[in-house]
Amino acid sequence: MEALKKFDGAYWRELFDSRVGKTTWPYGSGVWSKKEWVLPEIDPDDIVSAFEGNSNLFWAERFGKQFLGMNDLWVKHCGISHTGSFKDLGMTVLVSQVNRLRKLKRPVVGVGCASTGDTSAALSAYCAAAGIPSIVFLPANKISIAQLVQPIANGAFVLSIDTDFDGCMKLIREVTAELPIYLANSLNSLRLEGQKTAAIEILQQFDWEVPDWVIVPGGNLGNIYAFYKGFKMCQELGLVDRIPRLVCAQAANANPLYLYFKSEWNEFKAVKANTTFASAIQIGDPVSIDRAVYALKNSNGIVEEATEEELMDAMAQADSTGMFICPHTGVALTALMKLRKSGVIGAGDRTVVVSTAHGLKFTQSKVDYHSKEIPDMACQFANPPMQVKADFGSVMDVLMKYLGDKAPKH
Numbered sequence: 001m002e003a004l005k006k007f008d009g010a011y012w013r014e015l016f017d018s019r020v021g022k023t024t025w026p027y028g029s030g031v032w033s034k035k036e037w038v039l040p041e042i043d044p045d046d047i048v049s050a051f052e053g054n055s056n057l058f059w060a061e062r063f064g065k066q067f068l069g070m071n072d073l074w075v076k077h078c079g080i081s082h083t084g085s086f087k088d089l090g091m092t093v094l095v096s097q098v099n100r101l102r103k104l105k106r107p108v109v110g111v112g113c114a115s116t117g118d119t120s121a122a123l124s125a126y127c128a129a130a131g132i133p134s135i136v137f138l139p140a141n142k143i144s145i146a147q148l149v150q151p152i153a154n155g156a157f158v159l160s161i162d163t164d165f166d167g168c169m170k171l172i173r174e175v176t177a178e179l180p181i182y183l184a185n186s187l188n189s190l191r192l193e194g195q196k197t198a199a200i201e202i203l204q205q206f207d208w209e210v211p212d213w214v215i216v217p218g219g220n221l222g223n224i225y226a227f228y229k230g231f232k233m234c235q236e237l238g239l240v241d242r243i244p245r246l247v248c249a250q251a252a253n254a255n256p257l258y259l260y261f262k263s264e265w266n267e268f269k270a271v272k273a274n275t276t277f278a279s280a281i282q283i284g285d286p287v288s289i290d291r292a293v294y295a296l297k298n299s300n301g302i303v304e305e306a307t308e309e310e311l312m313d314a315m316a317q318a319d320s321t322g323m324f325i326c327p328h329t330g331v332a333l334t335a336l337m338k339l340r341k342s343g344v345i346g347a348g349d350r351t352v353v354v355s356t357a358h359g360l361k362f363t364q365s366k367v368d369y370h371s372k373e374i375p376d377m378a379c380q381f382a383n384p385p386m387q388v389k390a391d392f393g394s395v396m397d398v399l400m401k402y403l404g405d406k407a408p409k410h
């Protein structure tokens with residue numbers, strides 16, 4: 001009974017009154033009533049929901065209208081998944097095949113990858129579920145804590161190597177040529193077979209109406225090709241009659257594809273990737289460069305880039321509309337902002353931004369931004385917590401000011 005009492009409105013009301021004194025609750029007595037709530041009817045247009053129709057395709061209504069003057073902007077959230085990124089889509093296919101190979105007594109002792117965080121999280125989770133050893137090469141001190149802890153907790157053999165992702169990638173390719181370790185990076189087509197399902201799902205979610213644009217953040221560049229593959233497959237099957245134009249969005253600090261595009265596909269040069277908050281795409285020598293170029297050329301595609309300040313501002317703006325995105329999605333949104341500004345993407349174009357990972361994997365970057373602790377960055381959309389003395393008057397003062405600023409001006 002005592003436990004049940006806690007759910008009784010009167011109990012809380014009593015507690016509230018005894019601590020704060022009698023107050024007038026302005027939102028109707030129903031809030032504290034013991035009776036069951038009867039919700040008033042609501043206009044469907046007023047429903048505030050994270051999900052529009054399907055589970056992971058959001059209509060970014062407020063962001064689109066407020067920052068871009070767009071009414072048909074969507075976010076395909078691939079981070080709502082088991083390990084929090086789109087890598088799950090590909091890894092379930094790859095690890096399933098490895099499982100089969102092992103049952104056929106093929107000499108696969110373990111599965112390995114180089115990673116900037118998300119790939120290793122997915123690989124280690126699926127391998128752990130199947131009881132297959134996983135080996136991951138991570139660039140030391142270059143991935144978020146949330147990402148690092150995933151393969152560790154999943155029981156992978158984690159090598160923290162004093163190099164960058166490109167160095168890890170080079171090493172794992174050399175090692176897998178010598179040892180019975182199956183390479184799980186996205187140069188393995190099995191990964192792409194899984195990842196391309198996100199494109200098919202987008203079309204299905206739009207009832208087979210093709211969006212005008214799909215914007216994908218790009219680092220190792222397997223995913224932009226996977227999207228192309230999925231869309232192309234649907235076109236070849238006659239499910240749709242065209243494919244969307246693809247945009248690959250890179251961080252300016254790791255932009256070899258962007259530079260190649262700007263040279264009108266004249267000459268590709270790998271770059272030394274500099275530190276970026278979009279750490280999962282901090283890659284200077286992408287393994288899927290040729291496939292990405294093929295995808296972009298065959299979809300009338302574009303490559304854009306985002307500086308650190310641009311991507312962090314875009315992330316903060318998106319978060320302020322409730323999105324809580326990862327920095328890579330900030331890169332994609334920056335690309336969209338630039339293409340909207342130049343008029344390449346029109347106000348009425350149906351556009352899908354691919355959100356590649358869950359924002360909770362990148363909380364440190366958000367904390368740094370909102371604390372305004374990033375050198376040479378204005379952090380213009382920062383929303384730091386307000387320090388306030390623990391007394392009623394001080395709290396009332398700041399709240400009155402806040403509410404005064406926020407009150408609708410009629």
Ligand SMILES: N[C@@H](CCOP(=O)(O)O)C(=O)O
Nearest residue numbers: 115116117118119185186220
């Ligand atoms: N961003 C990736 C880098 C590895 O790319 P992959 O496409 O080969 O898996 C990661 O999360 O590790």
